[in-house]
Amino acid sequence: MLEQHLLSALIFLPLIGAVIVMLVPGRAGVAASASAHADTSTGSNRSAWLVTFIVAALELVLGAQAWLRFRPGVAGFQLREMAAWLPTFGISYDVGVDGLGLLLILLTVLLTFLCVVYSGTLRHRSKEYMVFLLVLETAMVGVFAALDLVLFYVFWEVVLIPMYFLIGIWGHERRIYAAVKFFLFTFVGSVLMLVGIVFVIVQTGSSSLVALTTSGTEAATRLAGLPAQQLLLLYWAFALAFMIKVPMFPFHTWLPDAHVEAPTAGSVLLAGVLLKMGVYGFLRFCLPMFSNQMHETAPIFLALAVIAVVYGAIVAAVQPDMKKLVAYTSVSHMGIVMLGVFSFHPTGMTGAILQSINHGISTGMLFFLVGMLYDRRHTREIAAFGGIRRVLPVLSAVFLVAAFSSAALPLTNGFVGEFLVLQGIYLSAFSGPLYAAGGALGMVLSAVYMLWLFQRAFCGPVVHEANRALPDLSIREKVVLVPLVALVFWFGCYVTPWVRALGGGLGASGILKVQVASRQDKLPTPEPQEGVR
């Protein structure tokens, strides 16, 4: 049973979990103030967390199962499940993964699990919080597994709702403004995409991604047969939705607000997973469906991406708020990812996918760390810290790892992704060395903002009395951070297994088939020795 429905299990287990959590006895609705010892008085928070924890852990197991069942290097979608849904409109429940989808699902279940672990100390309405986290997980996994346009759209929209509430209820001072802004921005994009989807269905009679992107099928032929202008409009309808989600300059302004106001888990999932949905959209839908349009408009996107890299990094450097600083670095890093996508070069696009994962790891780590500092001091102002390296040696060391991973130091994950993107950009006929140089500026600027942040927050003498006796990482916090540190170096030193998963190319279209060295590749044998006695 599970064998055939692995992906469905991955998608809907958290939803079932959410229902169970809701059924857990305990206080619902508005709880007392955040400082109230809600869990000790009722115990409901604790059991709600426990259920969530078990579900999230099971998700990890299912994710690993999917990884083991997945056959790398095989073209097309795997673990596919199909069922009729709205046959009149040609809409079906159709899920499956290729390397891209699988990697993003793995990232999702991992980050969600770590978020659940981290949120175990939450004291404010934690039951509802857990429900929203689980609903969010269902939606996120669904986005990366859906192969039907309408199904994809449903998951895409559902993602908004729990995230909206996570920001709006558990956020900081300006949470309502941030939540509404986040909602409106992404929703505007979504509506455009919905228009596009409906139009595609009306014109081609199919909402199946596989049908639409397999050349020779009726749907694909009809799509390709549309007038160029309509195709371009359609492309923009999708592209705008994805641009806002990534977010690309100039649509990035929702991101700093949302990140700063969101609770830690919200920021981690926002940066780690939600932004990747935009990249995923470009690769999964735009590239195979509107290949020509995407190529034609590449100069616009490349230019915007380079602007984002430089602009995001410069603005990040001067943020007085730690969390906002990290948020702006996302703008910069996602610029690198988009450069890779629009290089249309296998090296660059592989780099873009890897960098998407890497960004989830490094930025996720940074948001966790900033959250941990916030838990200790209840402020995100860089100026409120200073000299805490002596007080928090382990946290500081982990922060350095995250900082250098973000600054793309070789042998960390950040370098592998970023270098591949830049090399791809350099080689690509669509971009070339100048774009590579622009993107590489991010290398310098990332060192500026990360090291300057580290200097101001962690180095120097301890200036505030409040910082003198902060506790270093707890066991719980270590459990959250250690897997991420391990991944930083795993990706940094041995990325091949992940690349191999991408070897089959992107879905049905077979775009981006990548050559990966097999283990049989040995050192070239030197010529036989002469003169050895």
Added chain:
Amino acid sequence: MTGALVQLRTAGLVWAIPCLPLLGFLAWTFTGGRLLKLFGEKTGKRIVGGLATALVLASFVLSILVLLDLLGHEPERRRSVVPLLPFVGDVPWISVDTVQVYFRGLVDPLSMLMCLIVTGVGGLIHLYATGYMAHDKDYPRFFAYFNLFIFAMLTLVLAESILLMFVGWEGVGLCSYLLISFWYEDMDNAKAGNKAFIVNRVGDLGFALGIMAILATFGTFSFHTADGKGFLDLASQKLTANGALTAGTASLIAALLFIGACGKSAQFPLHIWLPDAMAGPTPVSALIHAATMVTAGVVMVSRMSVLFVQAPAVMTAVAVVGLFTAIFAATIALTQTDIKKVLAYSTVSQLGFMFLGCGAGAFAAGMFHVTTHAFFKALLFLGAGSVIHSLNGEQDMRRMGGLARYVRGTYWTMIAGWAAISGFPGLAGFWSKDAILGFAAGVSGIGMALYVVGTITAFITGLYMTRLIAATFWSSPRFDEQATHPHESPPSMLFPLGVLALLSIVGGLVGTPWANRVEHFLETSLPSASLFAPHEGVPVVAGLVIGGLVAVVAMAAGAMLYGSRRAIESESRNAFAVGARHLWYVDSAATATFVRGGGRFATILWKAVDQGIVDRLVNAVAFVAGLLSEIGRGLQTGYVRVYLTTMLAGLVVMLLWAFMLAGAK
């Protein structure tokens, strides 16, 4: 010759050369604190410091074994590619489409020479540091970083491909950052660390683009391969992956790589980080910022010699930038009063000499100077550290003087270093500097100018070094002899000084013009000679005589100028001295432009542009485009309802649009 790779019997040992220090890094990071608790502070430190040193010396021994094996082959066949990963086999680091990189090492004369310097001099400095850092509370962290540096530096010099070299290159930058800001509780140290890393990153931007250009041109990152398709193999035959290598392409690559070299090796205008880097503990200055890391640029340029010689304009630039940096930094060294700052500018200046050699096509001479400089500059820094140690941390030469009778061992070894760097006849610096100046004179067109300016710089070198020695050791003390009792350093610090002093005296004899073993040894690694043969512009004997005379005169003149007790305290008011004392205003200009100006620009970009324009504009567009202004107000009442309403509105709009489009067909 190209493509010939030999199989070494010691191939299975090479991985351990970098990995032993890496092991040390992991050990001290994860168990250092526990060891100190377990064995007590004193014993624990001995164990950590002793083992850290032993690991580096073990790498030194392994390097010698591999070198002996390499020497067993005919000179032109001394080149081998070996795996650097133990146990797991030859697993690729990155293997994506065109990008194929393995953890493999290239064993050849150049890499082995550098291995010996890094592990040999490095081992001595480790030993010295066990004494120098003995009272530091972060002792294990220091040796963790120190061992990590050796690992990174060995990766840099042993790398088989340019991308793996970049790993080491950035790795040493990381260690440099970590060690400069080692005493991070002083904000100035943290700032100096940042400056070093960021300025280096500017150079690395060039390096990284150069690497990309190499892959685009040659289709590989590997220097040499068995089938002769490594990019240096191809370049030495003036080939690319599919065609002929043009001077334009070679120039582009060489220029980009040279930007990287300028960053790491502190060449003008990217030199500004190195003097600040003296904020780190003195063993760090000796190992990283004098003997090894800062010479990485020279090593890299030498490794790429076949590309550089095909880019004549870039070669000229290398020579000119090198020489300008040499004289520029030498004048500053003449005016500084911090003993480590003098040595820092001296290092910048000497690195300039090395690039002058490379720019003249005499890569072997440049590498020879890398070698001798490693001896005498490490010695001078360690000696300065010993002086600072004896005065409980005093670095200002105005509060030194007369130390010769307090710290005799340090004094006499420093004398050897002073004579060696000044180019006293017969000593290490004499031979290597002479070789560089001789070849510089041979550069067509500007050779004589290079030679004359270079000789003037050599003269200034003698002056400022004599000034340093005089101010520190000669005359009578300017510190309070009642309050301060300078003490000689422990044997763990004096022994390395003695060994380095010996090397500074005799170490140059391997490269005399009559029996230039260094040049012959390096030939295999510098195949550029077949494309471009540098020649000496002055007769050998005349060059040696002039060089020797200049050194002796400079030292004598320095002794007269700076021998008096108060000489160091007098500040000349002439424009030249004022300019030099203010570092020729390069640092202040850079700070004003990039730090303050950049900060202001960034703030404007954030407040005025991002919040003021982009945010508002996009907000406005978003509202209009989505026809959501109405619903936007409604948002305050009920979120879910609004959500549904919006969806409905969207649906209506979209359907209308869909029909319109469909009708337009």
